[in-house]
Amino acid sequence: MVGKRGRVIGRIAPGIVGEVMLPVRGATEAFYAYPATDEVLEVGTQIVVVEFDPPRTVYVARAL
Amino acid sequence: MLWTYLIIAAVAVVVLLILFRMVWRVAEPNEALIISGLGAHSSSEQVNETLGFKIVVGRGTAVLPGFQTVRRLPLDIRATPLTVTCVSSQGIPLHIKGVTAYKVGDDYGSIANAARRFLEQSDEQVMSTIHELFAGHLRAIVGSTTVEEMLHDRETLTTNIRGSLAGDMEKLGLVVDSLQIQEIDDESGYIKNLGRPQAAAVEAAARIAQAERDREATEREQAAAAKKAAAVRESSIAQAGYQAEVDQAKSKASQSGPLAEALARQEVVVAETETAKLNASLAEKQLESTVLKPADAEAYKQRTLAQAARDAQIAAAEAQAREVALRGEAQAKATELTGKAEAAAVQAKAMAEAAGIKARAEALATNTDAVVAQQLAEAYPEIVAAAASSFEKVGNMVVLNGAQGIEDTLVKTITMGGSGFALAKQLIDSLATKKDDEKPTLESVADESA
Numbered sequence: 001m002v003g004k005r006g007r008v009i010g011r012i013a014p015g016i017v018g019e020v021m022l023p024v025r026g027a028t029e030a031f032y033a034y035p036a037t038d039e040v041l042e043v044g045t046q047i048v049v050v051e052f053d054p055p056r057t058v059y060v061a062r063a064l
Numbered sequence: 065m066l067w068t069y070l071i072i073a074a075v076a077v078v079v080l081l082i083l084f085r086m087v088w089r090v091a092e093p094n095e096a097l098i099i100s101g102l103g104a105h106s107s108s109e110q111v112n113e114t115l116g117f118k119i120v121v122g123r124g125t126a127v128l129p130g131f132q133t134v135r136r137l138p139l140d141i142r143a144t145p146l147t148v149t150c151v152s153s154q155g156i157p158l159h160i161k162g163v164t165a166y167k168v169g170d171d172y173g174s175i176a177n178a179a180r181r182f183l184e185q186s187d188e189q190v191m192s193t194i195h196e197l198f199a200g201h202l203r204a205i206v207g208s209t210t211v212e213e214m215l216h217d218r219e220t221l222t223t224n225i226r227g228s229l230a231g232d233m234e235k236l237g238l239v240v241d242s243l244q245i246q247e248i249d250d251e252s253g254y255i256k257n258l259g260r261p262q263a264a265a266v267e268a269a270a271r272i273a274q275a276e277r278d279r280e281a282t283e284r285e286q287a288a289a290a291k292k293a294a295a296v297r298e299s300s301i302a303q304a305g306y307q308a309e310v311d312q313a314k315s316k317a318s319q320s321g322p323l324a325e326a327l328a329r330q331e332v333v334v335a336e337t338e339t340a341k342l343n344a345s346l347a348e349k350q351l352e353s354t355v356l357k358p359a360d361a362e363a364y365k366q367r368t369l370a371q372a373a374r375d376a377q378i379a380a381a382e383a384q385a386r387e388v389a390l391r392g393e394a395q396a397k398a399t400e401l402t403g404k405a406e407a408a409a410v411q412a413k414a415m416a417e418a419a420g421i422k423a424r425a426e427a428l429a430t431n432t433d434a435v436v437a438q439q440l441a442e443a444y445p446e447i448v449a450a451a452a453s454s455f456e457k458v459g460n461m462v463v464l465n466g467a468q469g470i471e472d473t474l475v476k477t478i479t480m481g482g483s484g485f486a487l488a489k490q491l492i493d494s495l496a497t498k499k500d501d502e503k504p505t506l507e508s509v510a511d512e513s514a
Binding site: 010011016017018019024025027029030032043054055056057 | 171174177222227230234239
């Protein structure tokens with residue numbers, strides 16, 4: 001999971017639960033997402049998974 | 065013997081197939097096999113500890129009958145309608161109708177969580193549990209959200225939903241695909257009132273727009289009407305102008321007939337005049353040829369004759385004059401000769417008369433009246449004749465007083481005016497010149513005057 005790229009589908013910010021769409025198991029699934037840093041990621045931003053918290057939570061950062 | 069082996073082999077194959085069919089289980093794409101029992105221990109890399117059961121997804125596996133049990137966990141989506149009565153964050157009571165679509169997560173952790181909670185439950189039980197769960201969550205979500213956010217701010221709503229559900233869903237191994245609020249019933253009329261200013265503003269804007277458009281339309285209509293009227297006016301003016309031109313042309317045309325007629329008549333008159341002139345000139349020529357020429361010829365003839373006569377007369381006169389001149393000369397010579405003789409006679413006579421006059425003068429000087437009276441007496445008949453001559457012009461003369469009247473008249477005639485004497489002298493002188501003429505007698509004068 002770590003290193004996978006995805007797209008923000010629910011606003012990611014400190015203190016709220018965001019959502020990202022990631023390619024998993026040959027399909028795409030939605031994962032709950034938290035920001036790896038204190039940045040705010042708006043919907044549509046490209047992200048990269050920096051940490052995976054099973055079963056369905058990831059920590060993400062802005063993709064460069 | 066061979067047949068026996070063959071039959072045994074076939075039976076063995078059949079038996080093996082049957083056994084295999086009994087032992088082998090295949091997981092459908094939308095389900096997970098939960099196998100528990102002898103040796104069924106999952107060694108997933110995602111989960112460090114053993115699950116105590118084996119999860120098979122999307123493939124087949126041998127299940128030892130009697131030693132292992134297999135359960136199927138459906139992974140397909142389920143929809144649950146939600147109806148909750150709740151209060152918004154502003155404290156407004158609301159009836160919310162919604163729907164949620166959820167499924168068991170596809171990862172082993174979610175399948176394991178779900179299997180532990182829902183495996184042996186019927187669909188109704190699962191639905192009921194999920195419904196209660198979601199209703200509670202929805203109540204919490206609505207309680208932390210304002211009505212305006214619910215209506216307009218979808219991002220905030222979904223964020224709240226996730227924030228509320230995330231933990232529970234992970235516990236249950238469920239994935240919420242969608243949670244939608246379908247209806248919001250508002251007893252207090254908050255939503256209606258919320259919309260009222262907007263509705264009023266919209267209505268006002270609509271009315272304003274309508275009024276403005278109406279005004280604009282009216283202005284345009286009026287402008288168009290004014291333009292139309294102007295166009296009509298211009299058209300009328302133009303039409304009147306054209307009509308006037310047409311009338312003028314018509315009148316001209318109508319006049320052109322009589323005009324042409326008059327012109328024709330004029331031409332006729334001119335022609336007639338010409339004809340008359342020609343006739344006159346013809347007549348003139350005719351007259352000239354018939355009258356004037358002969359007259360001229362006659363005149364010429366006369367003139368020529370007259371001239372000839374005159375010339376003849378002149379010649380005759382000249383001849384006569386010459387003759388007279390010659391005769392005159394001859395006569396002059398004769399007269400000169402006779403004159404001289406007469407002159408001598410007259411001289412002699414004059415000498416004698418001068419002596420007489422001298423004697424008369426002397427007599428007059430001595431007795432004037434007697435001489436005059438004598439002379440008057442001598443010349444009386446001439447005097448009377450001269451006096452009577454003044455009656456010659458009188459057509460009819462009535463003389464009153466008879467013979468006496470005649471005498472008086474005569475006397476008056478003789479003695480009229482203040483110049484009786486002079487007249488008498490004149491008469492005497494004139495009588496002296498007419499001595500040779502026949503003197504009318506007093507009687508004849510008296511007869512004439514009578």
